[in-house]
Amino acid sequence: MKELPTGAIQVTFPSDTVYVHMAITVASNAATIAGFDKAIASKVALATDEAVTNVIKHAYDGRNDKLITLKAEITPESLTVKVVHTGKALTNEDVKLPNMEKYLKAKKPGGLGLYIMKQFMDEVDFLVGKEHCCQMTKYRLVDKSGG
Amino acid sequence: MKELPTGAIQVTFPSDTVYVHMAITVASNAATIAGFDKAIASKVALATDEAVTNVIKHAYDGRNDKLITLKAEITPESLTVKVVHTGKALTNEDVKLPNMEKYLKAKKPGGLGLYIMKQFMDEVDFLVGKEHCCQMTKYRLVDKSGG
Amino acid sequence: MAAGLEVHATQKDEAKVLYINGFINAHTVQDFERSIQSVLSEQNYRILINCKDLEYINSSGLGVLMGVIEEIQDNNGFLYLSDMNDTVFNIFDTLGFTHLFKVFDAEVEALDSLKGVSDSAVNED
Amino acid sequence: MAAGLEVHATQKDEAKVLYINGFINAHTVQDFERSIQSVLSEQNYRILINCKDLEYINSSGLGVLMGVIEEIQDNNGFLYLSDMNDTVFNIFDTLGFTHLFKVFDAEVEALDSLKGVSDSAVNED
Ligand SMILES: Nc1ncnc2c1ncn2[C@@H]1O[C@H](COP(=O)(O)OP(=O)(O)O)[C@@H](O)[C@H]1O
Ligand SMILES: Nc1ncnc2c1ncn2[C@@H]1O[C@H](COP(=O)(O)OP(=O)(O)O)[C@@H](O)[C@H]1O
Numbered sequence: 001m002k003e004l005p006t007g008a009i010q011v012t013f014p015s016d017t018v019y020v021h022m023a024i025t026v027a028s029n030a031a032t033i034a035g036f037d038k039a040i041a042s043k044v045a046l047a048t049d050e051a052v053t054n055v056i057k058h059a060y061d062g063r064n065d066k067l068i069t070l071k072a073e074i075t076p077e078s079l080t081v082k083v084v085h086t087g088k089a090l091t092n093e094d095v096k097l098p099n100m101e102k103y104l105k106a107k108k109p110g111g112l113g114l115y116i117m118k119q120f121m122d123e124v125d126f127l128v129g130k131e132h133c134c135q136m137t138k139y140r141l142v143d144k145s146g147g
Numbered sequence: 148m149k150e151l152p153t154g155a156i157q158v159t160f161p162s163d164t165v166y167v168h169m170a171i172t173v174a175s176n177a178a179t180i181a182g183f184d185k186a187i188a189s190k191v192a193l194a195t196d197e198a199v200t201n202v203i204k205h206a207y208d209g210r211n212d213k214l215i216t217l218k219a220e221i222t223p224e225s226l227t228v229k230v231v232h233t234g235k236a237l238t239n240e241d242v243k244l245p246n247m248e249k250y251l252k253a254k255k256p257g258g259l260g261l262y263i264m265k266q267f268m269d270e271v272d273f274l275v276g277k278e279h280c281c282q283m284t285k286y287r288l289v290d291k292s293g294g
Numbered sequence: 295m296a297a298g299l300e301v302h303a304t305q306k307d308e309a310k311v312l313y314i315n316g317f318i319n320a321h322t323v324q325d326f327e328r329s330i331q332s333v334l335s336e337q338n339y340r341i342l343i344n345c346k347d348l349e350y351i352n353s354s355g356l357g358v359l360m361g362v363i364e365e366i367q368d369n370n371g372f373l374y375l376s377d378m379n380d381t382v383f384n385i386f387d388t389l390g391f392t393h394l395f396k397v398f399d400a401e402v403e404a405l406d407s408l409k410g411v412s413d414s415a416v417n418e419d
Numbered sequence: 420m421a422a423g424l425e426v427h428a429t430q431k432d433e434a435k436v437l438y439i440n441g442f443i444n445a446h447t448v449q450d451f452e453r454s455i456q457s458v459l460s461e462q463n464y465r466i467l468i469n470c471k472d473l474e475y476i477n478s479s480g481l482g483v484l485m486g487v488i489e490e491i492q493d494n495n496g497f498l499y500l501s502d503m504n505d506t507v508f509n510i511f512d513t514l515g516f517t518h519l520f521k522v523f524d525a526e527v528e529a530l531d532s533l534k535g536v537s538d539s540a541v542n543e544d
Contacts, residue, residue, distance in 0.1 A: 007160070007161040007163065007166070008160075008161070009158065009160045009166065009169065010158065010159045010160075011156065011157065011158040011159075011173065012156070012157045012158075013154070013155075013156045013157075014154045014155070016154065017319070017320040017321035018180050018321055019154070019156065019180065020319055020320060020321060021176060021317060021319060021321070022156065022172075022173060022177070022180070025169075025172045025173070025176060026158065026169060026172070026173060029168060029169035029172060030169070033165050033166065033169070038380075039380065042380075042381040042384065043384070046352060046381075049319060049320075049352045050352060050353055053319070053320045053352065053353075053354070056320070057320070100389065100390050101390075104390055104391075104393065104394055107360055107363055107364050107394075108360065108361075109356075109357035109358065109360040109361040110353075110357050110360075112353035112356060112357065112389065113353050115389070116352075116353055116385070116388075116389070119388055119389075120388070164444070164445040164446035165446055167444055167445060167446060168442060168444060168446070185505075186505065186509065189505075189506040189509065190509070193477060193506075193510060196444060196477045197477060197478055200444070200445045200477065200479070203445070204445070247514065247515050248515075251515055251516075251518065251519055254485055254488055254489050254519075255485065255486075256481075256482035256483065256485040256486040257478075257482050257485075259478035259481060259482065259514065260478050262514070263477075263478055263510070263513075263514070266513055266514075267513070
């Protein structure tokens with residue numbers, strides 16, 4: 001079996017929705033390089049889309065002249081995608097997820113982004129600091145028995 | 148008509164061929180954002196492939212633990228792709244292009260990368276400095292008559 | 295411009311069929327919303343969205359569907375979807391949208407399901 | 420792994436047909452070279468590469484073709500290509516490789532061109 005690669009990719013781009021598609025192809029490429037199949041790569045891409053779109057819409061209030069940095073870190077255990085920005089911070093405590101059953105009955109648009117991120121990734125964390133960061137991890141299925 | 152966006156994308160990744168496909172999707176996305184059509188976007192992608200592959204093979208002698216930075220700069224006039232590295236420098240004087248007629252008769256593999264870059268981009272320059280850079284520009288067809 | 299979106303509408307049998315080509319994300323969602331609103335503004339409430347060439351949809355696209363379903367149902371209409379690729383189906387399925395919108399494998403199946411069926415019988419379940 | 424490459428070979432009429440699926444770049448070119456060399460090692464010099472599912476090729480892939488064409492011609496064989504997408508055809512065309520390799524729109528045309536044609540007549544022009 002080929003050895004799984006480790007490494008990091010980092011991409012910086014303006015906070016404009018025109019760049020979101022580029023950002024998610026980087027995330028999806030990173031997932032493929034990390035050995036995930038096409039189905040999981042599209043989940044990583046979608047979670048990344050929602051995280052980047054939230055930073056543009058909410059952290060930067062729709063301003064398109066700020067910067068966003070996407071980091072994809074491939075380790076033997078996992079792929080971690082970090083969306084780093086200097087706008088308004090979101091904390092883990094702020095995160096309110098919809099009850100999907102009620103949500104689908106209420107038929108109000110919006111409010112699905114965080115739910116998708118949590119649903120499609122194994123871990124989602126919001127870190128506050130000099131720069132703020134939405135950090136999402138997908139674990140590889142590591143076969144502990146083999147080399 | 149929509150305004151053409153301006154802006155810059157910057158992506159840093161290890162000097163391993165496993166990342167080349169990711170790098171060229173960033174270049175091709177940048178070309179699409181800059182308003183180029185699919186045919187030109189694939190030319191930009193291929194030129195970027197050859198430039199990045201050359202840096203891995205020649206500038207870094209095949210080492211996969213160095214870093215490469217790809218910058219894509221969109222201006223009202225053009226898209227410029229820069230491949231930045233700290234390996235062996237190539238200068239404009241070093242560049243020897245094959246005579247394609249002789250090349251096709253000789254039937255020897257290799258030596259097409261620089262030719263492709265020159266053929267598919269409008270300008271190709273090699274800059275030497277603290278970091279070295281292969282800089283390639285594709286011009287937009289600007290209609291001088293309109294706004 | 296970037297990863298774009300194109301929408302074409304055609305009347306077929308009982309339904310207005312919308313063909314969506316491209317990517318629906320925050321950058322293109324206004325175009326998607328405008329297309330649907332223009333169909334609704336002509337009092338067309340029997341809508342089939344053919345997703346054959348829809349490569350991608352994010353939550354803003356789902357939000358548009360959520361935002362119009364009530365008006366459609368209030369007018370005894372329907373919003374069907376067909377021909378989704380795996381990526382698009384996956385997000386619909388994961389979020390439970392397949393309970394809210396009828397999803398058909400192929401356009402012809404969606405159109406067949408309408409034949410000889412009275413208005414009152416095509417409500418969502 | 421990454422943007423990968425798969426090659427399948429089948430004998431059809433007079434030719435060994437190689438179906439190439441994926442991306443040929445510096446990362447995958449060894450797999451491509453191995454597939455062609457394994458065909459040549461079985462003394463198959465009548466080769467058609469069907470590029471229907473070849474999404475992309477860079478100069479290292481062209482280098483592989485350049486590296487085997489002489490051996491193929493020395494053995495009175497041929498290396499045909501078919502079903503290229505626009506991106507792949509564009510690089511072949513720009514570099515003048517269409518003068519070195521016969522390129523057919525479709526596999527069936529390439530196979531038809533072989534029918535009732537003697538060995539000596541299928542040399543490259
Ligand atoms: N990066 C962020 N920075 C600040 N606030 C955020 C961020 N992401 C989400 N939020 C807040 O969380 C709410 C829920 O987000 P989400 O589930 O993505 O739905 P939506 O974006 O459609 O409102 C948002 O309306 C916003 O108030
Ligand atoms: N980035 C670079 N740094 C140093 N030398 C280079 C670089 N790019 C190309 N070269 C030199 O130029 C030659 C021609 O390059 P190219 O046309 O891409 O063909 P190939 O890579 O197949 O040899 C290479 O063999 C190498 O000696």
